[in-house]
Amino acid sequence: MSNRRSFLRLGAGLAAGGLAAGLPAVATAAPATQWDEEVDVLVIGSGFAGLSSALNAKRQGLGKVLVLEKMQVIGGNSAINGGWFAVPKNPIQLAQGIEDDSPAELVKDQMISGRGMADEAMLTQIAEHALGAYHMCVDAGVEFRKNFNIQVGGHNKARAIRTKHGTGGDITTKLFETGKKEGVEYRLQHFIEDFILNDQGEVEGVLVRRGYRFPDQKTGSLVRIKANKAVICASGGFTRNMALRAAVDPSLDPTLDGTNHLGATGEVMLAAMAHGALPVHLNMIQTGHWGSPDEGGFGWSNALLSIGWHEGISVSVLNGKRYMNERADRLTCSTAIMKNRHQDGTPAYPLVFFNYNDHPDDDRVVRALRDEMAWKVDSLEQLAEQFNVPLTELKQTVAQWNAQVRQGTDPDHGRKMDTAVELKPPFVVSRIWPKVHYCMGGLKTDMGGRVLDCRTMKPIKKLYGAGEVTGGVHGHARLSSTSCLECLTMGMIVPKTIKADA
The missing domain is CATH 3.50.50.60 (FAD/NAD(P)-binding domain)
Incomplete structure (x- = not known):
């Protein structure tokens, strides 16, 4: 029985705890x-x-x-x-x-x-x-x-x-079709x-x-x-x-x-x-540290940031500075990202940006710009104005980053630099915030x-x-x-x- x-x-x-709706x-x-x-x-x-x-x-x-x-x-x-x-x-x-x-x-x-x-x-x-x-x-x-x-x-x-x-879906579709051919219902x-x-x-x-x-x-x-x-x-x-x-x-x-x-x-x-x-x-x-507040659900941000995490940097809009090792694991990055908050506790969405001219025809860039979950900016001045970032500090951060790329070391956050690229405008810029x-x-x-x-x-x-x-x-x-x-x-x-x- x-x-x-x-x-x-x-x-x-x-x-009693309010979970009955999930049963x-x-x-x-x-x-x-x-x-x-x-x-x-x-x-x-x-x-x-x-x-x-x-x-x-x-x-x-x-x-x-x-x-x-x-x-x-x-x-x-x-x-x-x-x-x-x-x-x-x-x-x-x-x-x-x-x-x-x-x-x-x-x-x-x-x-x-x-x-x-x-x-x-x-x-x-x-x-x-x-x-x-x-x-x-x-x-x-x-x-x-x-x-x-x-x-x-x-x-x-x-x-x-x-x-x-x-x-x-490239995998689920093919496994489904193969299973069907082999007799799975x-x-x-x-x-x-x-x-x-x-x-x-x-x-x-x-x-x-x-x-x-x-x-x-x-x-x-x-x-x-x-x-x-x-x-x-x-x-x-x-x-x-x-x-x-x-x-x-x-x-x-x-x-x-x-x-x-x-x-x-x-x-x-x-x-x-x-x-x-x-x-x-x-x-x-676990939260995914590649989430974007400018799109719902899974979205394109994950794909776009497979470029950004490797070649570019993430900066806080509050002070224009890097705040983490962009290539660390999800928990480490998500924790660091969510510390970026305004005084009232609301999210201060950090930015990730990399060189547009290195990827103008990449489908990850094309889709992100098309769907307006990322933007092309022609200079650091435009980036600072559009996203309300302190310009002087932002310029200092980029100059310091480019020097670290040439040296092949990141003494600030210990990032591995084998894929890092010197930043030169124009840039592809996106906002990030973790998603469950x-x-x-x-x-x-x-x-x-x-x-x-x-x-x-x-x-x-x-x-x-x-x-x-x-x-x-x-x-x-x-x-x-x-x-x-x-x-x-x-x-x-x-x-x-x-x-x-x-």
Whole structure:
């Protein structure tokens, strides 16, 4: 029969704290023997982790594989991300002559970024599967930018490649098409109401609202789908669940915009927790330091600043000075950026600028100028006047920067200067302010992706997790380009676990 006691207890407790809006509506379930449908592997979510899990479950010979997506399109947050993928020893990196990289080097960087809270064994496993995930994408028809492999914030090597069009949709589309050809079934507008467990605490299936129209939880009809071998949670994070966000991290500025789609609200994670799944690191919610206040959602700023962070500088509008190492990790940069405030506490949006003449036809620049989330200025005088920056201090900052570029050192902030460029007008200028981007926390799993029960610290039978819905992997901060890596590789690892368990 359906085990609902823990779910009802959690729902009552969270309601008192204002979180009930983030939980699924509770419906009385019929005995678990009354199934409307049976599959072998049920995957919840259609982002990188869900699509990879489904495709690899099929390739592992696990039988009928069904992917359920609550929204009206395939892809989740993965489809709208920047398409960055960290792959040590990728072919482009090797062609550039970078031969001293390795999975261990990547893990070393991640452990530093995790600030003592990352899972080294899990990160090592993921990094060692990076090339396999890369080839899975290429074999599916994903195109990566020719000769593009750069060093992004917090990494000690250039190992980040990017999709041809600069979006994760380049990957989700191809994995979806490949999965469909190989027999994976996908269904949209299916909202997971609850997990159905037997008396032994083993997950047997799910209660689903079929025909759901976000965000109305009264739409659609209830069906019960049995999963003979496994249910894989690949439903993403909860950054759009404002009540839950506020409860787990009251320090997070509630006015911050987010990069995630509106459906990233964490109901699947909460439903699993209601049945005893162990949550970890829920208060570790990462902001993207490349956000722009001049565009909503994910936007183009991430792409534009892949130039700005490397070649240009960021200055405070309050004093015209640099205030951080522009190539540090996300947490370091976000913290530094958000200290820029007017006396009344409102944001004093810092600026990032670099040389226009070095990139006049670059699609990242063309799009940003077109959409007015960046501007071309012909001089420092124009920049200072347009953005109300002290001109004398700004000129001093640029002169000092150019001298540091020639010297190849940054004594002020310790920035690596191998890609730094002397600044000469005209400039491309954009304003920045962090956006809520990624949940470090979620369901705790073992190395094979089995979701752990908080009461026994043993796996909940037939319940697995992959991607952002899981937690405890990256620690306090995740490095750029490693979410795609984690999701795709865990989508390869979890089906192998299921096959072994089955």
